[in-house]
Amino acid sequence: MSKFISPIILLSALGMNVPTWAEHAVLETILVTATRDDQQLADVAASVGVLDQETIEALNPRHASELMNRVPGVNIVQLGSGGEGVAAAIRQPISYNPVYLYLENGVPTRSAGFFNHNALYEVNTALANGVEIIKGPGSALYGSDAMGAVINSLVGQPAKEDRSSLTLETGEFDHYRSQLRASQVQSKDSYTVNLSAAKNGSWRNNNDSERQEFVLGWFRQLDSAWQVNTVLSASAVAMATGGSALGLADYYTRPEKAGNTIGYRDVSALRLSSAFEFSGDDHSLSITPFIRSNALAYVATWTLNTGRVQPAPAWCPSCSPALDSQDAHINEDGHDSVGVLLKYRQDLSEHSFVISGVDIDRSRGEQTQFYIQRTDNDPGQYWLSYQKAGRLYDYTVDYLSVSPYIHIESQLTERLRGSAGLRYDAIAYDYHDNIASAPQDPAHLRPLDQTLDFEHLSPKLGLVYDFSGSLNGYTSYRHAFRIPSASQLFRAGDTADSTALAPVNADSIEFGLRGNLDAASRFDLAVYYMRKQDEILSIADPQTGTRRNANAGETSHRGIELGLERDLSDRLDIGLSYTRSEHRYEEWIDRSGNYSGNTMPDAPASFLNARLNYRPHVLNGGYIEFEWLRQGEHWLDEKNDKDGIADDRDKYDGHSLLNIHAEYQFNTQLSFYTRIFNVTDRRYAETTSKYGPAFTPGSPRLATIGFSVAL
Numbered sequence: 001m002s003k004f005i006s007p008i009i010l011l012s013a014l015g016m017n018v019p020t021w022a023e024h025a026v027l028e029t030i031l032v033t034a035t036r037d038d039q040q041l042a043d044v045a046a047s048v049g050v051l052d053q054e055t056i057e058a059l060n061p062r063h064a065s066e067l068m069n070r071v072p073g074v075n076i077v078q079l080g081s082g083g084e085g086v087a088a089a090i091r092q093p094i095s096y097n098p099v100y101l102y103l104e105n106g107v108p109t110r111s112a113g114f115f116n117h118n119a120l121y122e123v124n125t126a127l128a129n130g131v132e133i134i135k136g137p138g139s140a141l142y143g144s145d146a147m148g149a150v151i152n153s154l155v156g157q158p159a160k161e162d163r164s165s166l167t168l169e170t171g172e173f174d175h176y177r178s179q180l181r182a183s184q185v186q187s188k189d190s191y192t193v194n195l196s197a198a199k200n201g202s203w204r205n206n207n208d209s210e211r212q213e214f215v216l217g218w219f220r221q222l223d224s225a226w227q228v229n230t231v232l233s234a235s236a237v238a239m240a241t242g243g244s245a246l247g248l249a250d251y252y253t254r255p256e257k258a259g260n261t262i263g264y265r266d267v268s269a270l271r272l273s274s275a276f277e278f279s280g281d282d283h284s285l286s287i288t289p290f291i292r293s294n295a296l297a298y299v300a301t302w303t304l305n306t307g308r309v310q311p312a313p314a315w316c317p318s319c320s321p322a323l324d325s326q327d328a329h330i331n332e333d334g335h336d337s338v339g340v341l342l343k344y345r346q347d348l349s350e351h352s353f354v355i356s357g358v359d360i361d362r363s364r365g366e367q368t369q370f371y372i373q374r375t376d377n378d379p380g381q382y383w384l385s386y387q388k389a390g391r392l393y394d395y396t397v398d399y400l401s402v403s404p405y406i407h408i409e410s411q412l413t414e415r416l417r418g419s420a421g422l423r424y425d426a427i428a429y430d431y432h433d434n435i436a437s438a439p440q441d442p443a444h445l446r447p448l449d450q451t452l453d454f455e456h457l458s459p460k461l462g463l464v465y466d467f468s469g470s471l472n473g474y475t476s477y478r479h480a481f482r483i484p485s486a487s488q489l490f491r492a493g494d495t496a497d498s499t500a501l502a503p504v505n506a507d508s509i510e511f512g513l514r515g516n517l518d519a520a521s522r523f524d525l526a527v528y529y530m531r532k533q534d535e536i537l538s539i540a541d542p543q544t545g546t547r548r549n550a551n552a553g554e555t556s557h558r559g560i561e562l563g564l565e566r567d568l569s570d571r572l573d574i575g576l577s578y579t580r581s582e583h584r585y586e587e588w589i590d591r592s593g594n595y596s597g598n599t600m601p602d603a604p605a606s607f608l609n610a611r612l613n614y615r616p617h618v619l620n621g622g623y624i625e626f627e628w629l630r631q632g633e634h635w636l637d638e639k640n641d642k643d644g645i646a647d648d649r650d651k652y653d654g655h656s657l658l659n660i661h662a663e664y665q666f667n668t669q670l671s672f673y674t675r676i677f678n679v680t681d682r683r684y685a686e687t688t689s690k691y692g693p694a695f696t697p698g699s700p701r702l703a704t705i706g707f708s709v710a711l
Contacts, residue, residue, distance in 0.1 A: 026522045027470060027515055033132040033152040035407055036106060036141060037284075037345055037355055043409065045419055045462025045476040047512055047526035047561060049074060049133040056128055058623075059661065060167065060673070060706070062177070062198070064125045069629070072524065072577040073135045073561035074149070075607050076120070078686060081204045081243030081255075082699035084211065085265075086120040087687070090149040091136055091508075091530060091557055093583050093603035093634075094687060098482050101138065101146040104153050105231060107273050107290045107341065111363040112144035113399045113429060113486045114335045116296065120151070122235050122269035124213045127181065127194035129157040135561070136528055137480030137508050139458035140421040143359065143403050147480040147506050147532075156217025156231035159183035159190040164711040171675075171704030174201025174208075182711075192217035203700060206242025206258035211235070230274040237267040244301050245687070245694035248648065255683065255697035262383045263301040269294050286357075288341040295334035299372070303327040306381045307374030326443060328372050329392055335365035335399070351411035358404040365486055369393040391435055392444045397486045398430040419462040427454040427483055431490050431499075445492040447499050454483050456503055471515035480506040488536060488549065495538075495548040502551045506532040517566075524563040531556050537590045554587040555600065575611040585638070595638040601690060604654060606632035622663035622671065629657040637690030649693055655684035669710045677702045 027042035034044040041048060049071030061067040064086060065076040077094055079085025088100050098115035101108060102123065109119055125131070131153050138146035164182040169175075177198040184191045194215040202208045213235035221227050244259030273290035305325040343357035369392040376384035405423035412418045429452040439446050462476035484501040492498035508530035516522050535553030559581030567573045583603040588595045608630040615623045633654045641650050658680055663673040678684075678701045685695040 026524070027472060031132050032106070032154075033103070033134055033150060035355060035409075036343055036357070041514075042466070042472055043417060043464060045464050045474040046478070047073065047135045047510065047524065047528075049131075049135065049563075051131040051133075053129045056126065056130070058663070060169075060179075061126050062704075064120045064123075067125060068131065068133065068151070069607075069609055070575070070577055070611070071133055072563035073526065073559070073579050074133055074577075075579070075604070075631075078698075079118075079243075079696070080239070080241060081207055081686065081697055082202065082702070083200075083207060083241070083243050084118075084121045084209050084237050084239050085241075086118045088117070088120075088148065089602075089604065089607075090133075091528060091559065091581070092148040093600045095148065095602075098145045098485050099147040101142050101144075101150045102153075103142075103150065104155060104233065104271060105157075105273060105275070106152060107271065107288065107292075107339075108142075108361070109269070109271065109292070110294060111335060111337055111361055111365070111399050112401065112427070112483060113397065114294070114333075114363070114365050115145055115485050116294075118267075121211075121237055122267065122294070123153045124155055124194065124196065124215050124233060124235060125153060127179065127196055127213070127215055128153045128155050130154040135526070136510060136530065137458075137460070137478035137506060139480040140423045140460035140478065141405055141407060143401070143423060143425050143458070144427070144456075144481060144483045144503070147482055147504075155194070155215045155233055156192055156229070158217070158219035158229055159185050159192050161185060165708055166711055167706055167708040169704055169706030172702050173203045174199065175702075175704060177706075188221045190217075190219045202240075202243070203702065204243050204256050204258065204697070206240045206261050206263070209237065209239035211237050225280065226276065226278050228274055228276045230272075232270075232272045234270040235268070237265070239265050241265050241299070241301055243696065245689045245692070245696045247692050247694055251685070251695040251697055252683070255700075258382065259696075260299075260301045260304055260382050262304075262386055263299045265296070265298040267296055282347040284345045286341070286343040288343075290337075290339055290341070292337045293334070294336075297330070297332045300327075300329050300331055303329060304383055307383055307386075325374070326441075328374075328386075330370045330372055330388065331367070332370075333365065333367035335363045337361060337363040339363075348410070351417075352409060354406065354408045356404070356406045358402065360403075361399070361401045363399040365397045365399060367393060367395055367397075367487070367491070369491065392441075393446065393491050394434040395446075395490055396432045396434060397490065399428070399486070400430075401425060401427045415466045417464040417466075419460075419464075421460045423458045425454070425456045425458070425481075427456075428452065429486065429489065431486075433490075443494050445494060445496060445498070447490060447492055450499060452489065452499055454503060456481050456483075468515075471513070473511070473513045475512075476508075476510050478508045478510070480508065484536065493549075498549060501536060501549060502534055504532060504534050504536060504551070506530055520567040522565045524561075526561045527559075528561075529556070529558045531586070535588075537588065539590050552587075552589070553585070555584065556586050557581065557583050571615045573613050575609075575613070577607075577609040579607040580605065588638070590638075593639070598638060598640050599635055601635045601637050602688065604632045604634045606630070619662075619664050620667075621665040622673075624660070624662040627659040627661065629659070631655055631684075634688075636688050636693045652685055652688050652695070655682060655698075657682055657684065671708050672705070673708070674703065674705045 029041040075089040077087040096117040102119045134150040138150035167179040169177040180195040182193045198211045216232045241263030242258030271292040276287040278285040339361040372386045373389045403425045407421040409419040460478040464474045466472045481503045510528040512526040514524040534551035537553040562578045564576045583600040610628045613625040660676045665671045681701040684698045686698045
């Protein structure tokens, strides 16, 4: 662990020897996600990042990564060469698997069985009232998928004052965005309206996008004990997906070239919830019914090869000649849900309480996958036109989860606080195949109609020790799991027994220290170790040679996360978020080889976000901020080293980027801002692929300007 110690040395390097402790600031931060109830950060035995409304409005992010990557340990990856796509690397490699849980006001934005790694593009981050990120497992309170992190976006929260504003923004490559924020407060009611529309022409070919979203909130005080907050949120995203990976030659010489020319992705999401809350002298009750609807259609661009005619496959000699992209497809899926979150809190004493509840989610999901064939005559490898050529999959899944939980906290001594939690998840899939004929293609098998049941217990334990009023430490053990998703179970591919998959399990231990170094300095330090068992991987049967997915992998994840802020003067401050991690295969023998003991690919060794914020008089209440981002190196594939020579076919060396944010306030009603991304115009890769290898180029230097006016 010696290479993880450098952040601790950094505290001393900045001249921050432990002084007389201040009695305010970071430990008094109030959050709701950690226990599903209002609580101070000082009492939470976990590393939690909190981004408030003031920070969100100052940054006004175009993408979730611009906001959330300020939290230590968090790396939200923007996909599609500056597009709308999202992946995450939080205590995991950059992952497209269901290891993160995304919430809106505590309600999952998707059912656990229908995870999508892009789910954050369905949430209105720029117009949120706040964001809270629990790093590491959260399954004891939130269930499946809460493995790498739980991200809760707070939107449509009760308004505190009358206000309204209009923001207009434009930028290079036909970028336009308009936003309306409005709120009104009455004696018993308050209302919020947030609207946003954006268009991005993109610097890269066939990569434009449009986005519309709104959030409507209505809070009402029913009587002295009861209140209700109703939130309706919706989003629609339409984008071309030409921003995919390129070979090395194109990446270095023609990064603006489209990786494909037919790709698209259409997204729509709608969520409605009403949180009814009762507050008594020593107890409280919360009842939150919700409905949601998610729809998604896209061309799976990663399955497109040249699409040229090949001889009939060996398994079907009587078949017509086929194309070489045997898995090229369009996917259309979605799910509709109704559910309720029930929570009851009972205070046991002044500093002890118990929270119990049950989450119920009933969803119906549908998925249709169409095989597509290339129809253009262009000699190049990229598709220009296509036609549908029959269904690969068409099924319906009814999903039901009933999940009771309990969480208890107690002040064990004057300085020591303990917590424990346990959740039981009972989950059922009811699957029906809508294609009458039996599958003919062994690469696209389909299971028979059936019902599957999963049960799981998730415990957690934590201790928090107060060294002083502004410094405390914590330790915790947390267990997490994720059920196999509907697509893993029922879109079988060449796995004959795909429905035999079991949940993936993880166990994590964590130690942390946080607080104020002095009146001008705040820090948060966390060290963690997590081990995942029963990972789902593709393996070969030694007797028959057939391939199947199975619970046969084991991985380990360890790291250190440091967040640091220091006020250098009344007008100058610095911030730093640093992460150092290591992600390894402990046991991993799949269809391509034995990689046990190797470092996992797409797992950057470090992340750094450093900020210098200056608020000179000349900006009339505005600011200028310099933001430096550094991503460390990572391997491109599981082998780590193909030929004994580490080069750009084995490893990505990482990159450094400089961004500038600035704002000038003309008066209290009108302000001007500008953002310059990648100031030095650095060539870098958003993501990498082992096939080729290939690199998805990140955005070159981009500038935007905007005005915000109070109405």
